[in-house]
Amino acid sequence: MKLLNIFIFGLVVGGAGVWLFFKFKNRKKKIGLIEKQRREKEQDKKAILGILETQTPLTNNHIEQLLGISDATATRYLEELEKEGLVRQVGKTGSGVYYERL
Numbered sequence: 001m002k003l004l005n006i007f008i009f010g011l012v013v014g015g016a017g018v019w020l021f022f023k024f025k026n027r028k029k030k031i032g033l034i035e036k037q038r039r040e041k042e043q044d045k046k047a048i049l050g051i052l053e054t055q056t057p058l059t060n061n062h063i064e065q066l067l068g069i070s071d072a073t074a075t076r077y078l079e080e081l082e083k084e085g086l087v088r089q090v091g092k093t094g095s096g097v098y099y100e101r102l
Helices: 002-025 033-054 060-067 071-083
Strands: 087-090 098-101
Touching: 033 060, 033 071, 033 087, 033 098, 060 071, 071 087, 071 098
Parallel strands: none
Antiparallel strands: 087 098
């Protein structure tokens, strides 16, 4: 009887261990909202640089349409790329402004 209890206890503990192993093995690491937004921003900025490789001149409106982002977001990304020395704005204001890759 004592041996049977030890065997059943072993099955329960072993089963729980196997269940926990597979539960945590397949669990994906959750990323926070800010990290997700940072990654999307970097992907969009890389996409802008990629587009500039094949399509020049590129305007703010082109970027909005190609990436599906707002005017303000496109402007912010282009300004960041300009500060990083990766693109150059040609023109001051208005519809004549476009961007080139350096």
